[in-house]
Amino acid sequence: MFVTPPSLNIEYGSWTSMEAIRDDLIRRHVAYAAERSPFYRRLFAEHGIAPRDVRTAADLAMLPFTRKEDLAAHGPEFLCVERSKVVDLCLTSGTTSKPVVLMQTAADLDRLGYNEEISFRATGLTENDTVLNAAAMDRCFMAGLAYFLGLVRLGATVIRAGSSSVPVVAELVRNYAPTAIVGVPTLLLAIAERLRQDGFDPARSGVKRLVCIGEPLRLSDFTIAPLGKRLQDIWQARLYSTYASTELATAFCDCDAGQGGHAHPDLVHVEILDEEGKPVPPGQPGEVVVTPLQVEGMPLVRYRTGDIAALHDDPCPCGRNSPRLGPILGRKSQVLKYKGTTVYPPAIFSVLQEMRGVRGYYIEVTDRFQLSDNIKVVVGVEGDELTPRMVAEKIASSVRVKPEVVFDTPDNVANKVAQPGKRKPVTFFDLREGSSD
Numbered sequence: 001m002f003v004t005p006p007s008l009n010i011e012y013g014s015w016t017s018m019e020a021i022r023d024d025l026i027r028r029h030v031a032y033a034a035e036r037s038p039f040y041r042r043l044f045a046e047h048g049i050a051p052r053d054v055r056t057a058a059d060l061a062m063l064p065f066t067r068k069e070d071l072a073a074h075g076p077e078f079l080c081v082e083r084s085k086v087v088d089l090c091l092t093s094g095t096t097s098k099p100v101v102l103m104q105t106a107a108d109l110d111r112l113g114y115n116e117e118i119s120f121r122a123t124g125l126t127e128n129d130t131v132l133n134a135a136a137m138d139r140c141f142m143a144g145l146a147y148f149l150g151l152v153r154l155g156a157t158v159i160r161a162g163s164s165s166v167p168v169v170a171e172l173v174r175n176y177a178p179t180a181i182v183g184v185p186t187l188l189l190a191i192a193e194r195l196r197q198d199g200f201d202p203a204r205s206g207v208k209r210l211v212c213i214g215e216p217l218r219l220s221d222f223t224i225a226p227l228g229k230r231l232q233d234i235w236q237a238r239l240y241s242t243y244a245s246t247e248l249a250t251a252f253c254d255c256d257a258g259q260g261g262h263a264h265p266d267l268v269h270v271e272i273l274d275e276e277g278k279p280v281p282p283g284q285p286g287e288v289v290v291t292p293l294q295v296e297g298m299p300l301v302r303y304r305t306g307d308i309a310a311l312h313d314d315p316c317p318c319g320r321n322s323p324r325l326g327p328i329l330g331r332k333s334q335v336l337k338y339k340g341t342t343v344y345p346p347a348i349f350s351v352l353q354e355m356r357g358v359r360g361y362y363i364e365v366t367d368r369f370q371l372s373d374n375i376k377v378v379v380g381v382e383g384d385e386l387t388p389r390m391v392a393e394k395i396a397s398s399v400r401v402k403p404e405v406v407f408d409t410p411d412n413v414a415n416k417v418a419q420p421g422k423r424k425p426v427t428f429f430d431l432r433e434g435s436s437d
Contacts, residue, residue, distance in 0.1 A: 002111035002294045010266055011322035018265040018322060023056045025293040026269060030054045030063070033299045036080030039070070040301060057269055060291060065277075066303045068092075071100040071247065078298040079103055086297060091140040092246040102142070102246055105297045109149060112142075112249055115267055116150020119253035122262060122318070123211055123240045125180055127155030132176075134169050134183030134191070135213060137162040142246045143213060147182050163187055170194040173205055180209040185217060185227050186425055192234040203236035210237050211253070214424045216346055217241045218327045220285070220310070222259055225327075226353035243325055247303055250292050252325045257317040260324030268292050270325060271302070272311045282313045287332055288325070306332045308344065334428050336365060336373050338401040345428050348377060351398045355391065357383045360413035363403075367432040375403035380413030 010021065033040040034051040044051065047064055054060060071078065079086075088104040104112070125131065131151050137144035137160060144162060151158045159176055161169045163183060170191050173181070181188060188210055192202040210231055217228035217239055224232065228239050243261050244251035250268045252261025263270050272286040273279060280286040288305045310326040330344025345363050352361045360380035365373050379391060388405040396402035417425040 002107045002114070002296065011262060011264065011320040013321065015321055019057075022265040022269060022293075025266060026057055026060065026291065027055060029291065029293050029295075029299060030060075030301060032080065033301055037078055037299065039074050039077035042077075060269070060271070060302060061279075063302055065289065066300050068100065068247070068304075068306075071102075075101055078300070080299060081105055081297055088145070089140055090142040090145075090246050100247075101140075102249070103297045104249070107296045108249065111267070111294055111296075112146045113149030113153045115250055115264065116146050117153040118264060119242065119251050119262075120150055120154050120156075120211070122253055122255040122320075123180075123209055124238075124256060125151075125154060125156060125209065125211075129154075129179045129209075130157040130159065130177065132159040132161050132169070132172060132178035132181045132183075134161045134163050134181055134187060136164075138164070142249070143244070146244075146249075146251070166190045166194050170198070170200075173202075173207070174198075174200055177206045179206060180211060181207055182211040182213065184214040184424060185210075185212045185231055186215060188212065188231060189227075189234065192231075196234075202234055205235075207235055207237050209240065210235060211240045211242060213242050213244070216327045218258065219350070220327055220329060222327070225350050227350070230353065241327065243307075243309075243328060245305060247300060248290050248292050248305070249295060250290070255316065255318040255320065259316055260312050260326045262316070262320055263311075263323045263325060265322055267294060270311055270323060272309070280310075283310050283326075285310045285326075285329055288328075308332055308335075331428075334430065336375055336401065338375060338403075339372050341400050343399050343401050347399045348395055348401070348403070349427065351395050352377075352379060352391070355386065355394065357381050357386050358391075359410035360417065362413065362417050362427045362429060364429045365432060373432065375401065377403045377405050378408055378413060378416070379405060380410035381407050382410060 031051045034044050085105045086103040087106050090102045091099040133144060133147050135144040135147050148158055159172055159178055161172050195202050217225055218241055219225050231239060240254040242251050242253045252263055254261055269291045271289040273289055274286050285308050288307045288309050290303050290305060291301055308329045312324045315321050330346050334345055336343050352358050358379055359382050362378050364376045367373055388407055392402050392405040417427050419426045
């Protein structure tokens with residue numbers, strides 16, 4: 001189903017030309033899902049929807065949402081091809097719920113590689129680079145596979161390191177001199193610290209670019225977050241953020257301008273919606289709802305990610321005119337309420353990342369109080385410069401929420417957040433009644 005465009009420069013075209021490409025693909029996508037997917041055939045019939053009525057992106061509003069619960073409960077009904085055409089099974093990370101399976105065809109893998117190729121090109125990577133892929137390659141995760149496919153299409157040399165062993169990855173950096181690394185920011189920090197312990201300066205490694213996944217590096221105004229600053233300081237490399245999920249089979253990657261992840265109009269349509277499911281103005285945060293285009297195996301329509309971010313439609317300084325997804329502020333299900341104030345966990349984490357002596361953290365939240373969550377922040381601390389009260393007051397001064405702060409050893413915190421079978425660190429534990437996290 002996927003056909004590689006003849007040019008990689010679609011996003012430099014006019015907004016009108018991108019709209020035409022996108023709307024044509026949306027029409028094809030909805031018609032294909034309605035014809036081939038038992039789930040969508042039934043869903044559209046139940047809602048009295050004729051796929052032919054969807055002519056433009058605006059018409060998607062008449063269609064119901066798809067949720068992760070739908071995939072978990074009806075997974076096989078999303079499959080639009082014969083089982084013999086499936087060449088790959090991907091599992092979601094299971095960070096916030098039970099993993100679900102996504103089945104991909106050879107065309108889907110081609111699409112996946114194309115997405116990553118154009119994303120890597122936006123960061124300035126070329127066939128002359130040697131890229132260490134420190135994303136998860138095992139347990140049926142999509143990330144490591146997608147980056148590998150994209151780098152191969154780009155023509156770069158790939159070091160398939162994976163993410164399971166910091167000492168092994170550090171040794172690969174020393175021995176094979178990559179010019180760029182792809183991985184989770186906290187893992188890249190751990191690698192750098194291991195190199196320093198071995199008497200090797202990460203800043204002299206030859207690494208010029210860090211393409212970071214799974215954790216936000218920028219704040220809502222696109223300034224570098226504390227975690228990003230630490231990475232810049234220790235590696236002396238340029239940073240690029242990406243946002244993706246297995247269900248989307250699409251990544252939104254920074255360019256050199258660092259003004260958000262570009263949404264490729266031939267691969268994805270993004271809606272940003274408020275609590276009532278209505279569109280919000282450009283630049284305003286809301287829930288990210290995505291329709292991935294040109295997917296053959298298990299296409300999705302209006303998938304609710306549960307993530308909160310803003311979409312920016314002004315031209316990017318890099319010359320691309322495609323919309324850009326801003327930094328993820330948090331997950332809708334993880335919003336914290338404290339005495340009339342709402343805050344997302346990443347805002348608290350950003351404060352902790354700035355504090356010397358902090359070596360890991362996580363949040364536990366309960367709903368012991370009627371109008372306010374009980375928020376406990378567990379912090380791994382080295383040295384005796386900090387006290388729980390100091391940390392709590394620092395958080396309160398930045399985000400207007402003063403949680404309970406408890407200290408623990410860095411090892412205990414690391415063991416808590418490194419959950420077996422999880423691709424990313426688990427730093428939020430929702431113990432509120434009715435929570436599925």
